Amino acid sequence: MRRRTLLQLGIGSAVALAAIGGGIALLLPALDGDGRLTASGRAVMRGVARAVLDGVLPVDPGARDSALAAHLRRLDDTLGAFPSATRGELSQLLSLLATAPGRLALAGLRPSWDMADVAAMQQALQDMRSSTLSVRQQAYHALRDLTNAAWFADPGAWPALGYDGPVTV
Amino acid sequence: MSRFPDPIRAGLARGWHVLGGPHGPLPAQIECDVAIVGSGAGAGITAELLSRADLRVVIVEEGPLKSSTDFHQRESDAYPTLYQESAARKTADKAINILQGRCVGGSTTVNWTSSFRTPAPTLTYWRERFGLADMSEQTLAPWFEQAERRLGIERWLMPPNENNDLLRRGATRLQIATGEIQRNVRACWNLGSCGMGCPTNAKQSMLVTTIPAALEAGAQLLVQTRAQRLEHAQGHITGLQCVAVRNDGQPDAGGATRIVARHYVVAGGAINSPALLLRSALPDPHQRLGRRTFLHPVVISAAVFEQPVEGWKGAPQTLYSDHFLQTQPIDGPIGYKLEAPPLHPVIFTSTLPGFGRAQTELLAQFPNTQALLALLRDGFHEQSPGGRVSLRDDGSPLLDYPLNDFVMAGARRALLSMAEIQFAAGARTVLPVHEMAQAYTSWPQARAAIAALPMKPLLTRVVSAHVMGGCGMAGDPQRGVVRPDGRHWQIDNLSVHDGSLFPTSVGANPQLSIYGIVNRLATQLAHALAGREVALA
Numbered sequence: 001m002r003r004r005t006l007l008q009l010g011i012g013s014a015v016a017l018a019a020i021g022g023g024i025a026l027l028l029p030a031l032d033g034d035g036r037l038t039a040s041g042r043a044v045m046r047g048v049a050r051a052v053l054d055g056v057l058p059v060d061p062g063a064r065d066s067a068l069a070a071h072l073r074r075l076d077d078t079l080g081a082f083p084s085a086t087r088g089e090l091s092q093l094l095s096l097l098a099t100a101p102g103r104l105a106l107a108g109l110r111p112s113w114d115m116a117d118v119a120a121m122q123q124a125l126q127d128m129r130s131s132t133l134s135v136r137q138q139a140y141h142a143l144r145d146l147t148n149a150a151w152f153a154d155p156g157a158w159p160a161l162g163y164d165g166p167v168t169v
Numbered sequence: 170m171s172r173f174p175d176p177i178r179a180g181l182a183r184g185w186h187v188l189g190g191p192h193g194p195l196p197a198q199i200e201c202d203v204a205i206v207g208s209g210a211g212a213g214i215t216a217e218l219l220s221r222a223d224l225r226v227v228i229v230e231e232g233p234l235k236s237s238t239d240f241h242q243r244e245s246d247a248y249p250t251l252y253q254e255s256a257a258r259k260t261a262d263k264a265i266n267i268l269q270g271r272c273v274g275g276s277t278t279v280n281w282t283s284s285f286r287t288p289a290p291t292l293t294y295w296r297e298r299f300g301l302a303d304m305s306e307q308t309l310a311p312w313f314e315q316a317e318r319r320l321g322i323e324r325w326l327m328p329p330n331e332n333n334d335l336l337r338r339g340a341t342r343l344q345i346a347t348g349e350i351q352r353n354v355r356a357c358w359n360l361g362s363c364g365m366g367c368p369t370n371a372k373q374s375m376l377v378t379t380i381p382a383a384l385e386a387g388a389q390l391l392v393q394t395r396a397q398r399l400e401h402a403q404g405h406i407t408g409l410q411c412v413a414v415r416n417d418g419q420p421d422a423g424g425a426t427r428i429v430a431r432h433y434v435v436a437g438g439a440i441n442s443p444a445l446l447l448r449s450a451l452p453d454p455h456q457r458l459g460r461r462t463f464l465h466p467v468v469i470s471a472a473v474f475e476q477p478v479e480g481w482k483g484a485p486q487t488l489y490s491d492h493f494l495q496t497q498p499i500d501g502p503i504g505y506k507l508e509a510p511p512l513h514p515v516i517f518t519s520t521l522p523g524f525g526r527a528q529t530e531l532l533a534q535f536p537n538t539q540a541l542l543a544l545l546r547d548g549f550h551e552q553s554p555g556g557r558v559s560l561r562d563d564g565s566p567l568l569d570y571p572l573n574d575f576v577m578a579g580a581r582r583a584l585l586s587m588a589e590i591q592f593a594a595g596a597r598t599v600l601p602v603h604e605m606a607q608a609y610t611s612w613p614q615a616r617a618a619i620a621a622l623p624m625k626p627l628l629t630r631v632v633s634a635h636v637m638g639g640c641g642m643a644g645d646p647q648r649g650v651v652r653p654d655g656r657h658w659q660i661d662n663l664s665v666h667d668g669s670l671f672p673t674s675v676g677a678n679p680q681l682s683i684y685g686i687v688n689r690l691a692t693q694l695a696h697a698l699a700g701r702e703v704a705l706a
Contacts, residue, residue, distance in 0.1 A: 035417065055529030081249035082257065083418040085561050122525050129604055137627040138263045148518040153245035160529070162536040163481065163514055166242030167360050169173070169368050
């Protein structure tokens with residue numbers, strides 16, 4: 001009930017995201033001072049990648065693990081170039097999603113990102129995407145867009161798109 | 170490694186005065202005749218003209234100096250280094266993603282080369298509603314002609330790529346007129362990588378034209394340096410405080426300078442220019458500053474064809490349609506301009522909706538995908554007041570742009586128009602870029618579905634690459650921040666020379682509007698400050 005009240009207060013407001021996430025972020029920052037993912041941030045973004053990139057990630061477990069590791073390194077580069085205000089918001093979002101109550105409130109996901117199966121995480125993403133709460137929609141777009149941008153920036157991802165890369169000049 | 174000569178590296182080797190970042194520490198204080206904030210469309214034109222008048226010019230650019238040797242046609246290189254906020258700048262509610270340059274040359278280094286003179290109906294509106302009596306096709310024509318000569322703006326004679334030609338073919342079947350887009354290029358290779366910095370120096374951006382001309386004439390360029398605050402007293406600017414910044418925009422410890430000039434020109438682009446004036450607490454007696462910021466909010470429609478489209482190949486945006494601007498009054502329901510944008514992996518996959526297997530199937534059709542975009546002409550109706558720039562606690566700018574029902578009704582009509590054109594061109598499926606849309610297989614199906622889509626922010630994908638307004642010009646101080654000559658209404662030695670001048674959106678890709686109008690303002694400023702007649706071309 002208390003959590004529900006908090007979220008209702010937060011409708012349409014990025015400030016609410018900061019308010020919900022702020023206290024938790026003090027304990028478990030999801031990004032370090034250089035904008036790189038901490039262990040908790042990595043766990044969230046690794047889970048999101050398994051859901052968003054389902055279909056393009058390698059099937060072989062070993063190959064998939066190394067692809068995800070490379071993806072997280074590219075995410076670090078992406079996040080490191082963002083201005084501090086953006087990094088602060090993303091750190092709060094990921095910090096919140098790394099905790100059990102935050103994950104349930106924002107994503108509607110019970111198991112942790114490490115333990116959840118792809119279908120459960122995809123359902124959570126779909127619920128955020130179609131939510132009437134802007135704060136959940138904003139979170140969905142941030143997670144999905146970051147994931148796609150970091151994955152498809154890599155030439156290794158281009159064959160799946162049929163993209164032959166830039167013309168050599 | 171590009172085998173093209175790099176005019177920037179050659180200029181640096183010849184001893185151009187460039188400091189900041191890897192080019193050397195900032196001195197504690199700099200004195201000059203004119204300090205120019207920014208190095209994009211308005212700043213570049215101003216820098217060349219004032220330098221030609223033998224004024225001592227200092228250009229302050231927040232981004233890095235990158236040039237053809239650095240341009241590898243890779244989104245992963247380009248977005249973090251050449252764009253504001255890594256090409257992920259967003260409005261306050263995160264519903265609009267904004268593309269703006271942040272490098273020497275500003276947005277002109279990364280834009281898609283589309284060049285239109287300011288449309289006549291827009292100028293008429295500015296005369297009638299903002300007291301800008303001297304803004305007409307006739308009075309501006311010589312200023313546009315000069316800019317066009319200086320920047321190689323001409324008809325593009327190569328055949329359009331399939332992405333653009335599908336716009337023409339579909340529109341023609343519906344008896345909708347299309348036209349050719351002029352481009353600011355010389356000896357263009359037709360690569361299609363304009364958005365990542367031109368690797369062949371064909372694009373006549375400020376990076377390879379006016380900024381080098383100013384540097385050759387002795388101007389000084391400070392890069393990776395942010396204009397933090399204008400000092401002022403009794404209606405007069407007394408100095409400009411600047412700080413060195415890292416690539417992520419954070420202050421670089423120890424680097425700072427104070428520039429003292431006779432005159433100051435702010436041309437950091439809409440959003441950043443009003444933010445500098447806000448940080449400086451300049452007088453704003455009529456509360457105009459940062460208000461009426463416009464975006465040409467863009468909605469997108471993606472269609473899959475039987476044949477390959479390969480929207481990443483060939484010059485972007487070579488054809489357009491103004492049908493939906495011209496068939497309705499400018500101050501009625503919002504009109505829109507149609508164009509066909511370039512498609513590259515990061516921008517495509519982060520703009521199209523969905524995830525997982527559905528996304529994989531969608532993306533597998535990338536080579537056969539054609540995209541249209543609609544630029545909504547905002548700012549001409551009382552229900553389209555645009556957005557407002559304010560400051561975050563750290564002084565960085567934040568644009569609040571509410572996507573209200575008036576604007577979103579236009580977005581729905583635009584999605585309908587684009588789908589109809591794409592089906593008329595032979596599309597197998599059309600996907601309006603909206604979180605609740607599907608790939609539709611016929612025009613009647615798409616028409617019914619789009620009519621029922623909830624046109625809400627964060628469900629409808631909205632982007633922008635044209636930020637305008639926020640320091641609007643007007644014939645009286647009640648309606649604007651600056652005078653018709655670009656000078657600030659309350660500060661005597663401060664001018665604004667960029668897209669933030671515009672009192673509404675332009676209704677066309679804005680670069681040539683900035684070049685032409687600033688050409689007039691800067692030529693007049695050169696005369697006022699130096700007593701010299703100079704001309705851009």
